[in-house]
Amino acid sequence: MQRGIAAGGRVFELIDTTPVIRSKPGAVEKNSFESGLEFRNVSFAYQPGGKTLRNVGFSLPKGTSVALVGPSGGGKSTIADLLTRFYDPSEGSVLIDGTDIRDCTVESLRQHLGIVTQESILFNDTVFNNIAFGDPDATPEQVERAARIANAHEFIIRTDDGYGTNIGDRGTRLSGGQRQRLAIARAVYKNPPILILDEATSALDTESEKLVQEALGNLMQGRTTVVIAHRLSTIQSADQILVIQNGEIVERGNHEELLEVTNGVYRKLSQLQAI
Numbered sequence: 001m002q003r004g005i006a007a008g009g010r011v012f013e014l015i016d017t018t019p020v021i022r023s024k025p026g027a028v029e030k031n032s033f034e035s036g037l038e039f040r041n042v043s044f045a046y047q048p049g050g051k052t053l054r055n056v057g058f059s060l061p062k063g064t065s066v067a068l069v070g071p072s073g074g075g076k077s078t079i080a081d082l083l084t085r086f087y088d089p090s091e092g093s094v095l096i097d098g099t100d101i102r103d104c105t106v107e108s109l110r111q112h113l114g115i116v117t118q119e120s121i122l123f124n125d126t127v128f129n130n131i132a133f134g135d136p137d138a139t140p141e142q143v144e145r146a147a148r149i150a151n152a153h154e155f156i157i158r159t160d161d162g163y164g165t166n167i168g169d170r171g172t173r174l175s176g177g178q179r180q181r182l183a184i185a186r187a188v189y190k191n192p193p194i195l196i197l198d199e200a201t202s203a204l205d206t207e208s209e210k211l212v213q214e215a216l217g218n219l220m221q222g223r224t225t226v227v228i229a230h231r232l233s234t235i236q237s238a239d240q241i242l243v244i245q246n247g248e249i250v251e252r253g254n255h256e257e258l259l260e261v262t263n264g265v266y267r268k269l270s271q272l273q274a275i
Helices: 002-015 076-083 106-110 127-131 140-149 153-157 176-190 206-220 255-259 265-274
Strands: 036-044 053-061 065-069 091-096 113-117 194-198 224-228 240-245 248-253
Touching: 036 076, 053 065, 053 076, 053 091, 053 224, 053 240, 053 248, 065 076, 076 194, 076 224, 113 176, 127 140, 127 176, 140 153, 140 176, 140 206, 176 206, 194 206, 240 255, 240 265, 248 255, 248 265, 255 265
Parallel strands: 065 224, 065 240, 113 194, 194 224
Antiparallel strands: 036 053, 036 091, 240 248
């Protein structure tokens, strides 16, 4: 009983915590995504005295893709966190269709976003409920369609109970590639216009990566996509590539253009991965 009381106190303390990022009074509902995204002179610091991002600026028209590459700790994931409003910029602004995202309600902004990360977030539940997470009205046809697009249907039907199979805590009964394809199927099911892929294939073996990469290609079709990657082979087809180093954009262009930059960071990374 004493352990339960102590644990309950910590649970209620967490529940009562006021989020730092909240919709401001008078914030508008963002019900559609029309033209694109823009980072305008964005700087950000987790702690006073040291900036993680410095004067970052780029535009991402609707239906195009941008890849963020560069050394670890350069600020790539921070850019994704600012887009999702996990944090707000210290300076500058992030715009969606020309409107500062701080002027939109947090809930309506995130309805337009789908995120697939390196670490799949799965629950101790069935395959069906993990794909249709948050939608009590999901139909078997909708879930199966999402799974097929994500290259997940074949391995799902080989499990004991198909879409009714319990995958264990955090998906421990599945392989890494299977977990990742299930996370992609969830993103497909949500059908977001804006997609964020944060190192979505970096922890996979070659065979699993091929299947997941094909699934990501299916998912990215027609969507506005932000891709964070260390493996340059996964982002060569991006419409624009931004090289982030020490919180700044040091190079920008497509794959071919950046390979032509003498002593460029992207060129060096490409040569190292080709060895």
